[in-house]
Amino acid sequence: MRVMPKNTNINLANKVARFKKWASSRQGTYGEWECDYQHWDELWKAAEESMKDFSHENSDIETINNLLYTIARDNEIERLRKEAIKYPELLRQLARFGVDSSEPDAKWQVSVSVADAQLPDAADLIRPYLNDNNEYVRRRSLLAIAPFSPNEAEEIAKVWMDKDYEYSRIAGLHVLDILKSECLELYLERHANDSSKYVRSNVEDIRKQRYRE
Structure with a gap:
């Protein structure tokens, strides 16, 4: 039986789609380009509501990817990575799926959040990021794993x-x-x-x- 996505996940998908449309002509053209987005409050709210409603029964890869994408774009403020600390099971899912993500700015933030949350399995969740292709991800992950291993x-x-x-x-x-x-x-x-x-x-x-x- 296919699980229908929650309204909060649909709302997040819509807000991410709007951001991507805005970003299509700006992404990578200058540093900290994400900060110029005019609807961050709505995107933050949508992501935070989706985090709050997270459950294994209603989770889906699209929502996890949307959260990883949004966390990556929020790399200057880091509001969402800090919010994720409140939800250990969600954080575990983000860490597991994040390994294969194309978003380095999500990867290092997830590693840091796993460490900040002091999850019992923190070392196992962070370890795969030590071999990431991105040097900054590896660096932040090494600092994150140090107290646990x-x-x-x-x-x-x-x-x-x-x-x-x-x-x-x-x-x-x-x-x-x-x-x-x-x-x-x-x-x-x-x-x-x-x-x-x-x-x-x-x-x-x-x-x-x-x-x-």
Whole structure:
């Protein structure tokens, strides 16, 4: 028997369709282009109502994808990713379906929300994102998983300290700092003269913070 979508899901679908029509001539043309949308209040409300009404019996892939799309577009304010924390089962569905999503700005937000919600299965939900094609998704996911799987996160962070991309090295440093890793000082010393001024700056910041503690 086919489950009929709830009115809240239909409303969300309509609001997403309107946003996509507006975005068709703007998407990717300049940074933070989503912020210019004039009907965010209606889109937020539709997404939040759909989240509130979520249940396994009335969930469908279209609604999950619409929520992921809307969360992605809301990447500056992050209102919806924070709202999702209230609904653990929905958050689990977003995490499971989000792995195959084409929306990197949804993926990293879902990883962060899973961590913020402190779900018992947080590590298992976040782990697939550590291998995402998008570096920023991987980076935010490593930071998110660290408290839930510290040994795993520490080993990945060590590997990242040799990455070419400077922000991966920065993330590695912060994960080692979060975990109070015994090898942190070794990497702080090694990267004090890093080729990237941003890595060097983060080394200094971490050292200053440690001295204050």
